[in-house]
Amino acid sequence: MAGLSLQKVKKRFGETEVIGGVDLDVKDGEFVVFVGPSGCGKSTLLRMIAGLETTSDGRIEIGGRDVTGEDPAKRGIAMVFQTYALYPHMTVATNMGFPLEMAKRPKEEIDRKVAEAAKILHLEPYLQRKPRELSGGQRQRVAIGRAIVRQPGVFLFDEPLSNLDAELRVQMRIEIARLHQELGTTMIYVTHDQVEAMTLASRIVVLRAGRIEQVGAPLELYENPDNSFVAGFIGSPRMNFVPVTVVGVEGGKAMVAAPKLGLTGMAVATRGAAPKLGTAVNLGIRPEHFVAADGATSALSGKVTLVERLGGVTYAHAQLPEGGTITVESRDARSFNAGDGARFGLDGSRAFLFDQDGKRI
Ligand SMILES: Nc1ncnc2c1ncn2[C@@H]1O[C@H](COP(=O)(O)OP(=O)(O)O)[C@@H](O)[C@H]1O
Ligand SMILES: [Mg+2]
Known part of the structure; x- marks a missing residue:
């Protein structure tokens, strides 16, 4: 488990500044949601934390360690994306164990960790199935399982529920909240859906055009917005x-x-x-x-x-x-x-x- 610190973090693609100097401290065990309209830089910022994008300026620390230039694999993070990217020819169990397989962990350890993750995610009955024999929600649970087996210090989620229908989204939202309660691991979760942000977050970070508009607990933002952007974004239907x-x-x-x-x-x-x-x-x-x-x-x-x-x-x-x-x-x-x-x-x-x-x- 680990906290996280972003210090004056910037990202430029060529001449275009996409992240304009973000400062944020996330405590160990917090569930922080980045929310904002499409194109505001949520994924870019998350990918910078993961190390999948370079950081143009500033510093990123995970667990008190400067990881700004570090390889993604060494950062102690695991990321879950909107698309599940499961291997179609592998079973649920093999898909989940794959990161450990790649790290050449012993078979006994892989089996144990896959079994633990399957239990947490209620995937035990499906371990021998192929992804095509699963529902969308089950597939996304397998993708989350693949992240859990790595026992990361920080989970990073990029709109993991966007591909699911409305009913499944609500169900999976509850599952993810439960997962956080059970694991207690730091989670950073990106969504454009303010309802997801309100229901999951211990703190919400509202982003607009690569900058933080306001950070606060869901009800703080609802009851005491700093500006009309946050006021309009948080709450449904809008203000x-x-x-x-x-x-x-x-x-x-x-x-x-x-x-x-x-x-x-x-x-x-x-x-x-x-x-x-x-x-x-x-x-x-x-x-x-x-x-x-x-x-x-x-x-x-x-x-x-x-x-x-x-x-x-x-x-x-x-x-x-x-x-x-x-x-x-x-x-x-x-x-x-x-x-x-x-x-x-x-x-x-x-x-x-x-x-x-x-x-x-
Ligand atoms: N590889 C890239 N090269 C150039 N511009 C990019 C690249 N990736 C993202 N962008 C731009 O950065 C901005 C933020 O994108 P993104 O982080 O994906 O937004 P969000 O996830 O909030 O929808 C957008 O304007 C997007 O077009
Ligand atoms: Mg995105």
Whole structure:
């Protein structure tokens, strides 16, 4: 088992900087998830940790040891990819034992470690099968087994569940969480799926264009985002952003209004220096934080354009007078109807303010 440290790590492909100076410390035994949109550099950063990509600048330590220029095989890591890359002609047992076979370990040790991994992954009944006789989820478990037998200090996962259908993804997500509980080994897990990040991570690293936007426990990011990018990325459906104006400031709160949207005034807590009166800012409100609108409540007026009734929860999509749209969650399946005008009640204590650059106010 091992911790990990990235110090001012950069990656350039030719002239293009893809990783722009990443600093991160991962404690031994942590489950850290790198999340961000496609192309933001998640795989590149993970491959640099693995040693599959060179590091242009900065330093990578695993277990307190500088591994920046070291061979992948010597880093004490094991990586699981989106594609399982199993050998089709080999059995499950031979596939799992292959890294040990390559390292010329004794047969007794290989058999023992394969048996242990098969037990952890519930693969015991399938050891003599070929990959084509397995489901997608079972194949991915074999690929994980191949990583486990090496007893790495750090597991690296690159979108390991992306090839599976939705139901299997949920199942395998639980399996991976259980695996981490059972092994207690440091895991770095890359995904573009914020739900996977929220459910698996002890800490989430949100990446954007090769830089870290914010690092924190899942609920820290959800409840206290540093900027509109993180606020919009974490949480599903995504946060609504509505343009409003600061019309008052008092005691750590800003009064904001948007008369054309039906919002006459609402107090929202601010983080640091009070914004100036008259400043145009963005109000961030999550779909799940709207409240029933009565006469006294702050509210936005809009027209319901589409209602998604999922049974337990309903999402109303609405058009605002100025052209923006919002998504509103409701537990009452009959509360909204397409085509209706409606008032969407706001709770200022659950709202956020962001400046024009997206920074939290
Ligand atoms: N070998 C390469 N040569 C040039 N550019 C690359 C190479 N690999 C990745 N990139 C670029 O680096 C950026 C980050 O890619 P990647 O790490 O795969 O993103 P992610 O995994 O977050 O989707 C992308 O713009 C991609 O085109
Ligand atoms: Mg990738």
